[in-house]
Amino acid sequence: MILTDAPKNIIASVSPSGEKMEGSSVTLTCSSDANPPVEKYTWYKKTVTSPKASGQSYSITYIRSEDSGEYYCEAENKYGLLNSSSVFVDVHYGPKNTSVSVSPSGEIVEGSSVTLTCSSDANPPVDKYIWYKKTVTSPKASGQSYSITNFTSEDSGEYYCEAVNVRGSMNSTVLMIIVAGKSSALTTSVGITVVVLVLILCLFGFIWFRKSPKSTSDPRNSEENRLRDSSLVYHNVSGMVTMSPDSDNQEDQVYTNVPLSYPHHQEEALYSTVQMPPPQNQDTSLMYTVVKFNSASGSTQPAAPMTEEDPSVIYSTVKKPRT
Known part of the structure; x- marks a missing residue:
């Protein structure tokens, strides 16, 4: 007598075993005990609702960091279906997307404190952060954060960090930091003063123009003056x-x-x-x-001499x- 049953003992496996380097190939395989045999295998990744592939084996020829995660398979015959336990695919890669942020943001006032923070995406996580300033060969500091307690004009410049793990390293983009010293504040105040003086001069000019008499070149004024003088x-x-000297006769x-x-x-x-x-x-x-x-x-x-009529x-x- 032949016993029939739905799939059972579903197992998912990954090969090669161990750490998976970004860019390498990975194959996932599903096995099951079923009678009649499994008719359909379907592969899923957790956190993703739609199936990733179908078939007893699922191959990823160029694995990337986004492929890291938990996978499982589903076996199905005419008597039923069953899911396997999950297998974790761990893709290792060096630091990437490394960037620098500054706090507080905006204008840096001389004498204030500034904190630079470095962030990076890496697997395994970043082991070491190193801080550099352009035009300076030696490192400025180490650690994910770099603080400058008394910022001066000499501290102005371009900064970047380097993120390092066992799979590699990567430099961040360059961040330009400029201190707003006394000279900058003086320039701003002088500019405001000049603007105020210009506005005052414009106002006085407008008032003088409104109060000044009308030009005598106005035809109406000329006509009025002519009529007034003619009267x-x-x-x-x-x-x-x-x-006369001859007073006689x-x-x-x-x-x-x-x-x-x-x-x-x-x-x-x-x-x-x-x-x-x-x-x-x-x-x-x-x-x-x-x-x-x-x-x-x-x-x-003036009256001319009375020489002629x-x-x-x-x-x-x-x-x-x-x-």
């Missing part, structure tokens, strides 16, 4: 009587210059009051009042009373 009339002119002449302006280029009549000197013993004398008219611009020109001069005769 001026000069009157009540007192003339000095200049006696000759007429005396008085010349008075009166500037006038023409509104809208039109002439205006001028009535001037001339005060006469005390009566003289001469006969009837003549007094001439000379009136000059300015052009429309309103500018006053000027068409812009009005002569008025004033008779003096007889003594």
Whole structure:
């Protein structure tokens, strides 16, 4: 009589045994006691829900650090299925993804404390961390953290760490650290002062511009000034009587210059009051009042010598009373 049964005594194994170096080949094998024999083998990795492979053997030709973990197989026939116990695949590799961080982050003030920390991914874990500063050949310190208690300008520079384990070593990326000394603070304060002074000057310039009178070149202002000047009339002119050397039977002449302006280029009549000197013993004398008219611009020109007849001069005769 032949006994039939579901799979049992499921065993998973890995070859070669021992440590697995990154880049090497690994084969996983599943065995089972079943009657009828197992029809299907399926391979799984813990923490992963989907199957990794199918078949009694599962081979990884180039194993990587991500392949480390626990594996198991599942055996199945028409009477049932059963999982094997887990087998651990341990992949060894040297340090990688090595990096440096600084605390506190941001600007480093002179005299403060700074701590550098090195981190790396390695299997087995990193045995030793070594700290270096560029331009300095000898190591600065050892250990995963490197602290500088009284940071000065001489400590500024580029730092990096080296992570080492039995499988290899790797340097981190370079971290630049610059101390913010007194000179930096002075530069910042000077810059702020300059900005404030510029803003003050701009404000005063704006206020002066708002309060300054309008330019006389404005056509409206020019028209207003012209009309205002054209309305001026000069009157009540007192003339000095200049006696001619021949006072006998000759007429005396008085010349008075009166500037006038023409509104809208039109002439205006001028009535001037001339005060006469005390009566003289001469006969009837003549007094001439000379009136000059300015052009429309309103500018006053000096009186020219009366050598020739000027068409812009009005002569008025004033008779003096007889003594």
